[in-house]
Amino acid sequence: MPPRIDWAAYLRRFHREHPGITEDLLAGARRDDVGTAYTWMTAALAEHPGRVIDVACGSAPLRPLFDKADAYLGVDVSRSELARAQLEQRGPLARASVMALPLSDGFADAVMCSMAIMLFEPIEDGLFEIARVLRSGGTFVTIRPVSWPVLLADARIGTALLRGLHRMPALPQRLTRRAFARMQADAGLTVVADHALRFGYPLETHTDAQRVVDALYLPRVSEQRRRDAVERLARHCGRGMQVPVSIRRTVSVRNRVASGT
Template sequence: MQRAGKDSVSRAHDRWAAYVARYHAGNPGITETAFEHARDGALGTPHDWLAAALPGPVGAVLDLACGSAPMFDRLQHDSYLGLDLSTAELALARARGRGPVGLADARWLPLPDSCVDTVVCSMGLMLVQPVDDAVREVARVLRPGGRFALLLPALGPIAPRDVRPTAALAAALRGPGSMPQRLGGRRLKAALGHAGLTVQAMHRHRFPFPLTSPDDVRLAVSALYTPGRTARQLRKAEERLARYVTDRAELGLPLLRLVAERADRARVVTMRP
Protein backbone atom coordinates (compact mmCIF):
# COMPACT_ATOMS: atom_id res chain seq x y z
CA MET A 1 0.00 0.00 0.00
CA GLN A 2 2.81 2.34 1.01
CA ARG A 3 4.71 1.28 -2.11
CA ALA A 4 1.67 2.00 -4.31
CA GLY A 5 1.40 5.49 -2.76
CA LYS A 6 5.07 6.17 -3.47
CA ASP A 7 4.70 5.02 -7.08
CA SER A 8 1.77 7.32 -7.71
CA VAL A 9 3.69 10.27 -6.19
CA SER A 10 6.65 9.60 -8.43
CA ARG A 11 4.34 9.19 -11.46
CA ALA A 12 2.83 12.62 -10.62
CA HIS A 13 6.38 14.07 -10.41
CA ASP A 14 7.21 12.55 -13.82
CA ARG A 15 4.02 13.95 -15.39
CA TRP A 16 4.86 17.42 -14.08
CA ALA A 17 8.46 17.21 -15.26
CA ALA A 18 7.28 16.17 -18.75
CA TYR A 19 4.75 19.03 -18.85
CA VAL A 20 7.32 21.64 -17.72
CA ALA A 21 9.83 20.35 -20.32
CA ARG A 22 7.22 20.66 -23.13
CA TYR A 23 6.04 24.05 -21.90
CA HIS A 24 9.54 25.60 -21.85
CA ALA A 25 10.46 23.97 -25.18
CA GLY A 26 7.53 25.86 -26.69
CA ASN A 27 7.82 29.07 -24.65
CA PRO A 28 11.49 29.89 -24.01
CA GLY A 29 11.99 33.17 -22.18
CA ILE A 30 8.35 33.36 -21.09
CA THR A 31 9.17 34.12 -17.43
CA GLU A 32 11.53 36.92 -18.41
CA THR A 33 8.89 38.38 -20.77
CA ALA A 34 6.17 38.21 -18.11
CA PHE A 35 8.46 39.72 -15.47
CA GLU A 36 9.49 42.60 -17.76
CA HIS A 37 5.78 43.30 -18.04
CA ALA A 38 5.21 43.19 -14.27
CA ARG A 39 7.46 46.16 -13.48
CA ASP A 40 7.01 47.85 -10.10
CA GLY A 41 7.52 51.64 -10.13
CA ALA A 42 9.96 51.53 -7.18
CA LEU A 43 11.50 48.04 -7.37
CA GLY A 44 11.72 47.40 -11.10
CA THR A 45 11.06 43.88 -12.37
CA PRO A 46 10.91 40.82 -10.07
CA HIS A 47 14.36 39.89 -11.40
CA ASP A 48 15.64 43.35 -10.35
CA TRP A 49 14.11 42.75 -6.92
CA LEU A 50 15.93 39.42 -6.58
CA ALA A 51 19.21 41.06 -7.62
CA ALA A 52 18.63 43.84 -5.07
CA ALA A 53 18.82 41.20 -2.32
CA LEU A 54 22.46 40.63 -3.32
CA PRO A 55 23.95 44.13 -3.72
CA GLY A 56 27.67 44.50 -4.43
CA PRO A 57 30.13 41.80 -5.51
CA VAL A 58 28.76 38.25 -5.33
CA GLY A 59 31.83 36.23 -6.41
CA ALA A 60 31.24 33.02 -8.33
CA VAL A 61 27.52 32.60 -9.06
CA LEU A 62 25.46 29.55 -9.89
CA ASP A 63 22.06 30.39 -11.41
CA LEU A 64 19.90 27.35 -10.80
CA ALA A 65 17.01 26.70 -13.23
CA CYS A 66 18.35 29.77 -15.04
CA GLY A 67 15.93 29.71 -17.99
CA SER A 68 16.94 32.52 -20.38
CA ALA A 69 19.44 33.68 -17.69
CA PRO A 70 17.90 37.10 -16.88
CA MET A 71 20.05 37.28 -13.71
CA PHE A 72 23.30 37.24 -15.70
CA ASP A 73 23.43 41.03 -16.26
CA ARG A 74 21.92 41.92 -12.91
CA LEU A 75 24.61 40.61 -10.53
CA GLN A 76 28.17 41.81 -9.93
CA HIS A 77 29.70 38.39 -10.38
CA ASP A 78 33.31 37.29 -10.92
CA SER A 79 32.04 34.26 -12.80
CA TYR A 80 28.59 32.99 -13.78
CA LEU A 81 27.22 29.54 -14.55
CA GLY A 82 23.57 28.96 -15.46
CA LEU A 83 22.10 25.46 -15.29
CA ASP A 84 18.70 24.35 -16.55
CA LEU A 85 16.92 21.31 -17.95
CA SER A 86 15.48 23.07 -21.02
CA THR A 87 17.65 23.20 -24.15
CA ALA A 88 15.33 25.86 -25.65
CA GLU A 89 15.78 28.14 -22.63
CA LEU A 90 19.55 27.61 -22.67
CA ALA A 91 19.70 28.36 -26.42
CA LEU A 92 17.88 31.65 -25.80
CA ALA A 93 20.27 32.54 -22.94
CA ARG A 94 23.22 31.96 -25.29
CA ALA A 95 21.55 33.94 -28.10
CA ARG A 96 21.26 36.84 -25.66
CA GLY A 97 24.98 36.64 -24.88
CA ARG A 98 24.53 35.22 -21.39
CA GLY A 99 26.49 32.38 -19.92
CA PRO A 100 28.14 29.98 -19.83
CA VAL A 101 25.00 27.92 -19.38
CA GLY A 102 24.58 24.16 -19.39
CA LEU A 103 22.15 21.32 -19.11
CA ALA A 104 21.74 19.89 -15.60
CA ASP A 105 19.10 18.79 -13.12
CA ALA A 106 18.94 20.88 -9.94
CA ARG A 107 18.80 17.64 -7.95
CA TRP A 108 22.20 16.40 -9.16
CA LEU A 109 24.56 19.29 -9.80
CA PRO A 110 27.67 18.42 -11.82
CA LEU A 111 29.84 20.57 -9.54
CA PRO A 112 32.30 19.89 -6.71
CA ASP A 113 31.57 20.70 -3.07
CA SER A 114 31.95 24.31 -1.82
CA CYS A 115 32.76 25.75 -5.27
CA VAL A 116 30.48 28.82 -5.51
CA ASP A 117 29.95 31.95 -3.41
CA THR A 118 26.34 32.56 -4.39
CA VAL A 119 23.44 30.53 -5.72
CA VAL A 120 20.39 32.26 -7.21
CA CYS A 121 17.22 30.51 -8.23
CA SER A 122 14.40 32.55 -9.74
CA MET A 123 11.04 30.79 -10.00
CA GLY A 124 12.57 27.35 -10.22
CA LEU A 125 12.56 25.62 -6.84
CA MET A 126 8.81 24.90 -6.82
CA LEU A 127 9.32 22.79 -9.96
CA VAL A 128 11.95 20.52 -8.43
CA GLN A 129 10.69 17.44 -6.62
CA PRO A 130 11.67 16.40 -4.06
CA VAL A 131 12.70 19.97 -3.21
CA ASP A 132 14.95 18.73 -0.37
CA ASP A 133 17.25 17.11 -2.95
CA ALA A 134 17.79 20.44 -4.71
CA VAL A 135 18.30 22.32 -1.44
CA ARG A 136 20.83 19.73 -0.30
CA GLU A 137 22.72 20.21 -3.56
CA VAL A 138 22.69 23.99 -3.12
CA ALA A 139 24.17 23.60 0.38
CA ARG A 140 26.79 21.20 -0.96
CA VAL A 141 28.07 23.45 -3.77
CA LEU A 142 27.98 26.66 -1.68
CA ARG A 143 31.13 27.56 0.20
CA PRO A 144 30.69 28.09 3.97
CA GLY A 145 29.27 31.59 4.44
CA GLY A 146 27.95 31.58 0.85
CA ARG A 147 24.44 32.84 0.10
CA PHE A 148 21.38 31.40 -1.60
CA ALA A 149 18.79 33.88 -2.92
CA LEU A 150 15.55 32.71 -4.45
CA LEU A 151 12.25 33.90 -5.80
CA LEU A 152 9.03 31.91 -5.67
CA PRO A 153 5.34 32.41 -6.43
CA ALA A 154 3.36 33.32 -3.28
CA LEU A 155 -0.28 33.48 -2.29
CA GLY A 156 -0.02 37.08 -1.11
CA PRO A 157 0.03 39.97 -0.73
CA ILE A 158 -2.72 40.80 -3.17
CA ALA A 159 -4.79 43.98 -3.54
CA PRO A 160 -8.60 44.13 -3.41
CA ARG A 161 -8.61 44.95 -7.14
CA ASP A 162 -6.92 41.59 -7.88
CA VAL A 163 -9.73 39.49 -6.48
CA ARG A 164 -12.26 39.61 -9.33
CA PRO A 165 -9.94 39.10 -12.33
CA THR A 166 -7.99 36.39 -10.46
CA ALA A 167 -11.22 34.59 -9.56
CA ALA A 168 -12.45 34.85 -13.17
CA LEU A 169 -9.20 33.36 -14.42
CA ALA A 170 -9.32 30.58 -11.82
CA ALA A 171 -12.94 29.75 -12.67
CA ALA A 172 -12.22 29.51 -16.40
CA LEU A 173 -9.17 27.32 -15.79
CA ARG A 174 -10.78 25.44 -12.89
CA GLY A 175 -7.85 26.34 -10.61
CA PRO A 176 -5.47 29.35 -10.62
CA GLY A 177 -2.93 27.93 -13.08
CA SER A 178 -0.92 25.27 -11.32
CA MET A 179 2.34 24.54 -9.62
CA PRO A 180 3.61 21.06 -8.82
CA GLN A 181 4.00 22.07 -5.16
CA ARG A 182 3.45 25.12 -3.02
CA LEU A 183 6.53 26.22 -1.12
CA GLY A 184 5.47 28.59 1.63
CA GLY A 185 7.83 30.26 4.09
CA ARG A 186 7.54 27.56 6.76
CA ARG A 187 8.15 24.62 4.40
CA LEU A 188 11.09 26.42 2.82
CA LYS A 189 12.69 27.36 6.13
CA ALA A 190 12.47 23.73 7.24
CA ALA A 191 14.04 22.40 4.02
CA LEU A 192 16.80 25.01 4.12
CA GLY A 193 17.48 24.54 7.82
CA HIS A 194 17.74 20.79 7.39
CA ALA A 195 20.46 21.31 4.77
CA GLY A 196 22.41 23.74 6.98
CA LEU A 197 21.16 26.95 5.36
CA THR A 198 19.99 29.72 7.68
CA VAL A 199 17.33 32.15 6.49
CA GLN A 200 18.55 35.73 6.75
CA ALA A 201 15.71 37.62 5.11
CA MET A 202 12.31 36.85 3.68
CA HIS A 203 9.99 39.33 1.95
CA ARG A 204 6.80 39.17 -0.02
CA HIS A 205 5.74 41.73 -2.60
CA ARG A 206 2.90 42.19 -5.08
CA PHE A 207 4.11 43.11 -8.56
CA PRO A 208 1.56 44.77 -10.88
CA PHE A 209 0.85 42.94 -14.13
CA PRO A 210 -0.88 45.48 -16.43
CA LEU A 211 -4.01 44.24 -18.15
CA THR A 212 -4.61 46.99 -20.65
CA SER A 213 -4.80 45.18 -24.01
CA PRO A 214 -5.60 41.82 -25.63
CA ASP A 215 -1.84 41.17 -25.82
CA ASP A 216 -1.58 41.59 -22.01
CA VAL A 217 -4.42 39.10 -21.59
CA ARG A 218 -2.72 36.56 -23.87
CA LEU A 219 0.57 36.97 -21.99
CA ALA A 220 -1.16 36.56 -18.60
CA VAL A 221 -2.75 33.25 -19.62
CA SER A 222 0.19 31.87 -21.58
CA ALA A 223 2.64 32.62 -18.73
CA LEU A 224 0.77 30.24 -16.41
CA TYR A 225 1.46 26.54 -16.12
CA THR A 226 -1.86 25.00 -17.14
CA PRO A 227 -1.34 21.24 -17.42
CA GLY A 228 -4.35 19.29 -18.63
CA ARG A 229 -6.27 22.38 -19.70
CA THR A 230 -7.84 22.22 -23.18
CA ALA A 231 -7.40 24.89 -25.86
CA ARG A 232 -11.07 25.76 -25.27
CA GLN A 233 -10.46 26.33 -21.55
CA LEU A 234 -7.50 28.57 -22.32
CA ARG A 235 -9.58 30.58 -24.82
CA LYS A 236 -12.32 30.91 -22.23
CA ALA A 237 -9.78 32.12 -19.66
CA GLU A 238 -8.65 34.83 -22.11
CA GLU A 239 -12.26 35.83 -22.83
CA ARG A 240 -13.08 36.08 -19.12
CA LEU A 241 -9.95 38.07 -18.34
CA ALA A 242 -10.52 40.37 -21.32
CA ARG A 243 -13.67 41.65 -19.59
CA TYR A 244 -11.47 43.34 -16.98
CA VAL A 245 -9.21 45.16 -19.46
CA THR A 246 -9.15 48.94 -18.99
CA ASP A 247 -6.35 51.44 -19.45
CA ARG A 248 -5.48 51.09 -15.74
CA ALA A 249 -6.33 47.44 -15.02
CA GLU A 250 -3.82 45.09 -13.37
CA LEU A 251 -3.46 41.56 -12.10
CA GLY A 252 -1.44 41.09 -8.91
CA LEU A 253 1.67 38.93 -9.06
CA PRO A 254 2.61 38.11 -5.44
CA LEU A 255 6.14 36.82 -4.99
CA LEU A 256 8.31 35.62 -2.14
CA ARG A 257 12.02 36.49 -1.97
CA LEU A 258 14.31 34.71 0.44
CA VAL A 259 18.02 34.90 1.24
CA ALA A 260 19.75 32.16 3.22
CA GLU A 261 23.36 31.62 4.26
CA ARG A 262 25.31 28.40 4.50
CA ALA A 263 26.55 27.92 8.02
CA ASP A 264 30.21 27.07 8.53
CA ARG A 265 29.40 23.46 9.16
CA ALA A 266 26.54 22.72 6.79
CA ARG A 267 25.28 19.17 6.69
CA VAL A 268 26.86 18.40 3.33
CA VAL A 269 25.68 15.17 1.77
CA THR A 270 26.97 14.29 -1.67
CA MET A 271 24.26 12.53 -3.69
CA ARG A 272 24.48 11.01 -7.11
CA PRO A 273 21.65 9.51 -9.14
Protein backbone atom coordinates in the same frame (compact mmCIF):
# COMPACT_ATOMS: atom_id res chain seq x y z
CA MET B 1 -9.15 10.91 -7.60
CA PRO B 2 -7.77 12.49 -10.81
CA PRO B 3 -4.64 10.75 -12.17
CA ARG B 4 -1.32 12.02 -10.81
CA ILE B 5 0.34 14.71 -12.91
CA ASP B 6 3.61 13.65 -14.52
CA TRP B 7 5.29 16.96 -13.71
CA ALA B 8 8.66 16.09 -15.22
CA ALA B 9 7.05 15.40 -18.62
CA TYR B 10 4.73 18.41 -18.35
CA LEU B 11 7.55 20.83 -17.49
CA ARG B 12 9.76 19.48 -20.29
CA ARG B 13 7.00 20.10 -22.84
CA PHE B 14 5.94 23.44 -21.36
CA HIS B 15 9.44 24.93 -21.49
CA ARG B 16 10.07 23.49 -24.95
CA GLU B 17 6.91 25.19 -26.23
CA HIS B 18 7.27 28.47 -24.30
CA PRO B 19 10.97 29.23 -23.75
CA GLY B 20 11.43 32.53 -21.92
CA ILE B 21 7.76 32.92 -21.03
CA THR B 22 8.54 33.47 -17.33
CA GLU B 23 10.92 36.29 -18.24
CA ASP B 24 8.34 37.76 -20.63
CA LEU B 25 5.93 38.05 -17.71
CA LEU B 26 8.26 38.90 -14.80
CA ALA B 27 10.34 41.48 -16.66
CA GLY B 28 7.11 43.37 -17.33
CA ALA B 29 5.72 43.09 -13.79
CA ARG B 30 7.02 46.04 -11.80
CA ARG B 31 6.79 48.07 -8.61
CA ASP B 32 7.90 51.67 -8.19
CA ASP B 33 10.08 50.87 -5.16
CA VAL B 34 12.07 47.80 -6.26
CA GLY B 35 11.58 47.52 -10.04
CA THR B 36 11.06 43.92 -11.17
CA ALA B 37 11.20 40.73 -9.14
CA TYR B 38 14.58 40.09 -10.78
CA THR B 39 16.12 43.37 -9.59
CA TRP B 40 14.56 42.80 -6.15
CA MET B 41 16.19 39.37 -6.07
CA THR B 42 19.67 40.60 -6.94
CA ALA B 43 19.36 43.49 -4.46
CA ALA B 44 19.73 40.84 -1.72
CA LEU B 45 23.39 40.38 -2.74
CA ALA B 46 26.47 42.54 -2.33
CA GLU B 47 27.41 44.82 -5.23
CA HIS B 48 30.32 42.53 -6.07
CA PRO B 49 28.77 39.13 -5.36
CA GLY B 50 31.72 36.91 -6.35
CA ARG B 51 30.90 33.66 -8.19
CA VAL B 52 27.19 33.40 -8.89
CA ILE B 53 25.30 30.27 -9.97
CA ASP B 54 21.84 30.81 -11.46
CA VAL B 55 20.08 27.49 -10.93
CA ALA B 56 17.15 26.75 -13.30
CA CYS B 57 18.12 29.93 -15.11
CA GLY B 58 15.62 29.53 -17.96
CA SER B 59 16.32 32.29 -20.51
CA ALA B 60 18.82 33.74 -17.96
CA PRO B 61 17.06 37.06 -17.29
CA LEU B 62 19.32 37.52 -14.24
CA ARG B 63 22.49 37.46 -16.34
CA PRO B 64 22.53 41.18 -17.30
CA LEU B 65 22.22 42.06 -13.61
CA PHE B 66 25.49 40.32 -12.77
CA ASP B 67 28.03 42.32 -14.71
CA LYS B 68 29.94 42.90 -11.48
CA ALA B 69 30.15 39.21 -10.57
CA ASP B 70 33.59 37.52 -10.74
CA ALA B 71 31.87 34.71 -12.61
CA TYR B 72 28.34 33.75 -13.61
CA LEU B 73 27.00 30.34 -14.63
CA GLY B 74 23.42 29.66 -15.68
CA VAL B 75 22.24 26.06 -15.31
CA ASP B 76 19.01 24.57 -16.66
CA VAL B 77 17.65 21.25 -17.92
CA SER B 78 15.71 22.71 -20.84
CA ARG B 79 17.52 22.97 -24.19
CA SER B 80 14.92 25.43 -25.48
CA GLU B 81 15.29 27.76 -22.49
CA LEU B 82 19.08 27.67 -22.83
CA ALA B 83 18.77 28.32 -26.59
CA ARG B 84 16.75 31.45 -25.89
CA ALA B 85 19.34 32.55 -23.31
CA GLN B 86 22.05 32.04 -25.93
CA LEU B 87 20.07 34.02 -28.49
CA GLU B 88 20.14 36.92 -26.03
CA GLN B 89 23.93 36.38 -25.71
CA ARG B 90 23.68 35.46 -22.07
CA GLY B 91 26.09 33.01 -20.54
CA PRO B 92 28.08 30.99 -19.80
CA LEU B 93 25.45 28.28 -19.55
CA ALA B 94 25.43 24.58 -18.72
CA ARG B 95 22.73 22.00 -19.32
CA ALA B 96 22.34 20.14 -16.03
CA SER B 97 19.81 19.33 -13.37
CA VAL B 98 19.86 21.00 -9.98
CA MET B 99 20.15 17.45 -8.64
CA ALA B 100 23.69 17.13 -10.06
CA LEU B 101 25.36 20.51 -10.49
CA PRO B 102 28.66 20.30 -12.42
CA LEU B 103 30.56 22.20 -9.72
CA SER B 104 32.91 21.39 -6.88
CA ASP B 105 31.96 21.71 -3.20
CA GLY B 106 31.92 25.30 -1.93
CA PHE B 107 32.58 26.76 -5.40
CA ALA B 108 29.91 29.47 -5.34
CA ASP B 109 29.63 32.68 -3.34
CA ALA B 110 25.96 32.94 -4.23
CA VAL B 111 23.25 30.71 -5.68
CA MET B 112 20.15 32.23 -7.22
CA CYS B 113 16.99 30.28 -7.99
CA SER B 114 14.24 32.28 -9.65
CA MET B 115 10.72 30.83 -9.96
CA ALA B 116 11.85 27.21 -9.92
CA ILE B 117 12.35 25.94 -6.37
CA MET B 118 8.73 24.69 -6.27
CA LEU B 119 9.43 22.55 -9.36
CA PHE B 120 12.22 20.43 -7.91
CA GLU B 121 11.24 16.88 -7.05
CA PRO B 122 12.39 15.92 -4.51
CA ILE B 123 13.04 19.47 -3.37
CA GLU B 124 15.18 18.25 -0.45
CA ASP B 125 17.73 16.76 -2.87
CA GLY B 126 17.88 20.02 -4.83
CA LEU B 127 18.49 21.99 -1.62
CA PHE B 128 21.28 19.65 -0.53
CA GLU B 129 22.96 20.07 -3.90
CA ILE B 130 22.64 23.87 -3.75
CA ALA B 131 24.10 23.87 -0.21
CA ARG B 132 26.94 21.62 -1.38
CA VAL B 133 28.13 24.04 -4.07
CA LEU B 134 27.85 27.10 -1.80
CA ARG B 135 30.84 28.15 0.28
CA SER B 136 30.38 28.60 4.03
CA GLY B 137 28.68 31.93 4.60
CA GLY B 138 27.57 32.08 0.94
CA THR B 139 24.13 33.39 0.05
CA PHE B 140 21.15 31.56 -1.45
CA VAL B 141 18.32 33.67 -2.85
CA THR B 142 15.05 32.27 -4.17
CA ILE B 143 11.91 33.83 -5.49
CA ARG B 144 8.71 31.88 -5.99
CA PRO B 145 5.09 32.64 -6.87
CA VAL B 146 2.63 33.03 -3.99
CA SER B 147 -1.03 33.97 -3.78
CA TRP B 148 -0.55 36.83 -1.30
CA PRO B 149 -0.30 39.84 -1.03
CA VAL B 150 -2.90 41.16 -3.49
CA LEU B 151 -5.03 44.28 -3.61
CA LEU B 152 -8.79 44.35 -3.21
CA ALA B 153 -9.02 45.56 -6.81
CA ASP B 154 -7.25 42.37 -7.97
CA ALA B 155 -10.31 40.25 -7.09
CA ARG B 156 -11.95 41.03 -10.48
CA ILE B 157 -8.91 39.76 -12.37
CA GLY B 158 -8.67 36.63 -10.22
CA THR B 159 -12.35 35.91 -10.76
CA ALA B 160 -12.08 36.38 -14.54
CA LEU B 161 -9.19 33.91 -14.70
CA LEU B 162 -10.91 31.37 -12.48
CA ARG B 163 -14.18 31.58 -14.44
CA GLY B 164 -12.28 30.85 -17.63
CA LEU B 165 -9.96 28.14 -16.39
CA HIS B 166 -12.42 26.51 -13.95
CA ARG B 167 -9.48 25.79 -11.65
CA MET B 168 -6.47 27.38 -10.01
CA PRO B 169 -3.08 27.15 -11.77
CA ALA B 170 -1.12 24.18 -10.42
CA LEU B 171 2.42 23.76 -9.08
CA PRO B 172 4.27 20.57 -8.15
CA GLN B 173 4.79 21.93 -4.62
CA ARG B 174 3.11 24.60 -2.53
CA LEU B 175 5.76 25.58 -0.02
CA THR B 176 4.79 27.14 3.28
CA ARG B 177 7.33 29.49 4.83
CA ARG B 178 7.84 27.20 7.77
CA ALA B 179 8.25 24.01 5.74
CA PHE B 180 10.68 25.71 3.35
CA ALA B 181 12.77 27.06 6.24
CA ARG B 182 12.85 23.60 7.82
CA MET B 183 13.92 21.92 4.58
CA GLN B 184 16.67 24.50 4.17
CA ALA B 185 17.83 23.98 7.75
CA ASP B 186 18.11 20.24 7.06
CA ALA B 187 20.32 21.07 4.06
CA GLY B 188 22.58 23.41 6.07
CA LEU B 189 21.00 26.73 5.09
CA THR B 190 19.64 29.34 7.49
CA VAL B 191 16.90 31.70 6.37
CA VAL B 192 17.84 35.30 7.21
CA ALA B 193 15.11 37.22 5.37
CA ASP B 194 11.73 36.28 3.97
CA HIS B 195 9.22 38.66 2.46
CA ALA B 196 6.46 38.74 -0.15
CA LEU B 197 5.54 41.62 -2.49
CA ARG B 198 2.87 42.19 -5.11
CA PHE B 199 4.12 43.21 -8.56
CA GLY B 200 1.75 44.41 -11.26
CA TYR B 201 1.82 43.13 -14.84
CA PRO B 202 0.14 45.66 -17.19
CA LEU B 203 -3.08 44.38 -18.72
CA GLU B 204 -3.49 46.77 -21.62
CA THR B 205 -3.81 44.60 -24.72
CA HIS B 206 -5.11 41.19 -25.76
CA THR B 207 -1.45 40.09 -26.08
CA ASP B 208 -0.92 40.89 -22.39
CA ALA B 209 -3.88 38.68 -21.47
CA GLN B 210 -2.54 35.90 -23.69
CA ARG B 211 0.92 36.17 -22.10
CA VAL B 212 -0.46 35.88 -18.58
CA VAL B 213 -2.33 32.65 -19.39
CA ASP B 214 0.63 31.27 -21.36
CA ALA B 215 2.90 31.76 -18.33
CA LEU B 216 0.74 29.62 -16.03
CA TYR B 217 1.29 25.91 -15.45
CA LEU B 218 -2.10 24.43 -16.33
CA PRO B 219 -1.61 20.67 -16.69
CA ARG B 220 -5.30 19.83 -16.31
CA VAL B 221 -6.83 22.64 -18.36
CA SER B 222 -8.09 22.19 -21.94
CA GLU B 223 -7.16 24.52 -24.80
CA GLN B 224 -10.77 25.71 -24.96
CA ARG B 225 -10.67 26.79 -21.29
CA ARG B 226 -7.34 28.54 -21.75
CA ARG B 227 -8.81 30.49 -24.67
CA ASP B 228 -11.86 31.32 -22.59
CA ALA B 229 -9.61 32.59 -19.77
CA VAL B 230 -7.70 34.83 -22.19
CA GLU B 231 -10.95 36.32 -23.53
CA ARG B 232 -12.34 36.91 -20.04
CA LEU B 233 -9.10 38.53 -18.93
CA ALA B 234 -8.94 40.64 -22.08
CA ARG B 235 -12.32 42.20 -21.21
CA HIS B 236 -10.52 43.96 -18.33
CA CYS B 237 -7.78 45.45 -20.54
CA GLY B 238 -7.28 49.16 -20.17
CA ARG B 239 -4.83 51.87 -19.14
CA GLY B 240 -3.54 51.29 -15.63
CA MET B 241 -5.07 47.80 -15.38
CA GLN B 242 -2.79 45.16 -13.86
CA VAL B 243 -2.63 41.45 -13.24
CA PRO B 244 -1.19 40.83 -9.76
CA VAL B 245 2.04 38.84 -9.65
CA SER B 246 2.83 38.07 -6.02
CA ILE B 247 6.32 36.87 -5.26
CA ARG B 248 8.06 35.67 -2.11
CA ARG B 249 11.80 36.26 -1.76
CA THR B 250 13.74 34.12 0.68
CA VAL B 251 17.37 34.88 1.50
CA SER B 252 19.46 32.24 3.26
CA VAL B 253 23.05 31.75 4.32
CA ARG B 254 25.11 28.57 4.06
CA ASN B 255 25.99 27.45 7.57
CA ARG B 256 29.67 27.35 8.45
CA VAL B 257 30.99 23.91 7.71
CA ALA B 258 33.32 22.59 10.42
CA SER B 259 36.73 21.89 8.89
CA GLY B 260 37.36 18.21 8.28
CA THR B 261 33.64 17.45 7.72
